[in-house]
Amino acid sequence: MEEERPEGELPELRLRELVSLPPRVHVVGRVVRARRKEVVRRSDGGRRTLLAGLLSDGTASVRFTWWDPPREEIEAGTVLRAVGAEVREFRGAPELVFSWKTRIGPAGPAELPQIDGEEIPRRTVRELVDGEEGFRLEVRVVRVASKPVSVGEERRIVHEGLLADRTGLVAFTAWSDFHLSAGEALRIAGAYVRSFRGRRQLVLDERAVLRRIAPEGLPEAAEWLRRAPRPIADLEEDGGGEAAAVEGLVVALLPPSGLVYRCPECRRSVLNGLCRVHGTVAGVPDLRARLVLDDGTGALTVNADRAATERLWGIDLPTVRERLRETPDPSRLEEELAAAVIGRRLAVRGAAVRDDFGLTLTPETIEATEVDLETAAEELAARLDGGR
Amino acid sequence: MGLREPAWRTTTRELAAAQSEERGRGERAATYLWSPYGGRFNRVAIAGILGPAEAVGRTEAPSFWKARLTDPFGTIGVTAGGFQPRAMVQLRAAAPDRPALVVGKVHLFRAPDGTGIVSLRAEAVRSVAEAVERSALAEALRQTLDRLDLLERLEHEPAATEASLREAGYPRAWITAAREARRRFPDADRAGFRAGLRAGIARVAGRLGPATDGAPWPPGVTRTVDAAPPVGEPGGPADRAEEAALLALVDEGAEGSPDGYADVREVLRRLLDRGIGAERAEALLGRLEEGGALQEPIVGKLRRA
DSSP states (O other), X not given: OOOOOOTTSOOOOOTTHHHHOOOEEEEEEEEEEEEEEEEEOTTTOOEEEEEEEXXXXXXXXXXXXEESOOSSOOOTTOEEEXXXXXXXXXXXXXXXXXXXXXXXXXXXXXXXXXXXXXXXXXXXXXXXXXXXXXXXXXXXXXXXXXXXXXXXXXXXXXXXXXXXXXXXXXXXXXXXXXXXXXXXXXXXXXXXXXXXXXXXXXXXXXXXXXXXXXXXXXXXXXXXXXXXXXXXXXXXXXXXXXXXXXXXXEEEEEEEEEEEXXXXXXXXBOBTTEXXXXXXXXXXXXXXXXXXXXXXXXXXXXXXXXXXXXXXXXXXXXXXXXXXXXXXXXXXXXXXXXXXXXXXXXXXXXXXXEETTEEEEEEEEEEEOOOOHHHHHHHHHHHHHHOO | OOOOOOEEEOOHHHHHHOOEEEXXXXXXXXXXXXXXXXXXXXXXXXXXXXXXXXXXXXXXXXXXXXXXXXXXXXXXXXXXETTSHHHHHHHHOSOSSEEEEEEEEEEEEEOTTSOEEEEEEXXXXXXXXXXXXXXXXXXXXXXXXXXXXHHHHXXXXXXXXXXXXXXXXXXXXXXXXXXXXXXXXXXXXXXXXXXXXXXXXXXXXXXXXXXXXXXXXXXXXXXXXXXXXXXXXXXXXHHHHHHHHHHHHHHHHHHHXXXXXXXXXXXXXXXXXXXXXXHHHHHHHXXXXXXXXXXXXETTEEEXX
């Protein structure tokens, strides 16, 4: 079926040949996302299934349409080899069409092309957007930690952490061990960006190419973690951020806060003895506080865990449960917690993400702060005297 | 959308001046008050000394309470009702005249003669240590100065782009509020307002207040007998005559108004016609309210108890 074309010269075609003569290509790529659809033919009302999605080989991402795909799920991350795919143009960008004429099947990640860092565009951390790939990045490892996860039946080790350049911080997830350590400077190619629950992440898989480089022009690893608090309005504008530092007053406590019960399997909140996933379960008691922190420019929700809640409240979980036994009214407890936290000035650092309800911050540190009144008064007086 | 409104840090003086209202459209639309000093208030946070709470209305189980919050610049009415149970409990908590933080929504009451009175519907009230109240005041002053600086910059460079102002660290909402303040209040005395912030610095530094001897606290506050200029001997004949005059005016005002309340501004103006100055009148009002002869169930509205 492959068409032969003379080198350097385009053959003259009759118009009717245009339909039968799309260029055919042979590509290997990874499915970034795919969605099954059903279309109804206008001519006879017949139904046809197609899979529409995005395919990437690390150098670019191209939309694809796969007519009559196999019944089994084609998951994001699957690597495909397609021989004889058609290329079409849609709104100035190429698109691939897999039809009965295409030989298509799974391939191994090792079959993906190795990408050299030099031929692809350079990006800064701030510029990265969800779904992006085919770029290189020069960053410093701010921190890295490993944790075991279950992927289906398989147990794997995932390496997670933060990367930074002068423009910002980004979380990363590495599925292979690149033996990273904090402080190293890297040039990364072949990674891609994926958002998970509103949080931007750089994913490094087998085909990512990492090279240690001289750290010139990159911030110190700890620099981003030491930064002074920034206005919440700025964080809102950025749509969140990693290791974001903010300071403000607790102006409200949102439900559910206080004593909560969690599913022993998945730690989701249990409502009326029911877990959304695991059904009727015996909930495990836990403490949490959803604090609204406000600095006058904006507000965000801080999700404090048990340890942080105990520290802010001044009592621990066993004591809270003891109090509940004495006065069996959980809402009283929530009021006590509210009284303990509202109006407190806190400095908080953690990953902030934005959704329809605003920013939510998962704190790594929560500290009560105090204002040095003498210094504050001097500074204010100086500003009044100096005009600015 | 759906972003929570930030609690603007401000003072009673700026709130009193924030009388330009913007009503949002649609269901549950937010209402904003523009201030001449670069504020666009829906929710605010303010620190001061919170007075005792009084029930509004005379039902057996009152569900609406009000108190006065005093900072170095003046006072503002703070209300809380059944829809803000947490704030209501805190507002009613014992220990009157305690340092407190209040977070709440601004509310503008417009009297028939056009004068406006701004009050707060509390969402959160917390009694705090004096140092905390002073820190919150410091923060309010700092942010107020930041906003005044922004206004000043716009005065000098009206064409400054939003990008350049954002670069200088000003939040987008502040830039909008500053531009609007210049449009809505072209004649506002911003230099005077700025200079007046000094009273607040004295409080931050601890040179003013109940913890230090010397300067009276709350300073310059109306409606407290201590701080007002002498009104003659309380209980003396001249004093009683003035009280009677005031009560008569309240009765007259209440009778002539459709809602059965006398407007406080109206009463003050008519007292002035009789040679009773504003400060004196405020002191009288304060005493009559404390003595239980008068009530101010709605901020700015008076009636006989």
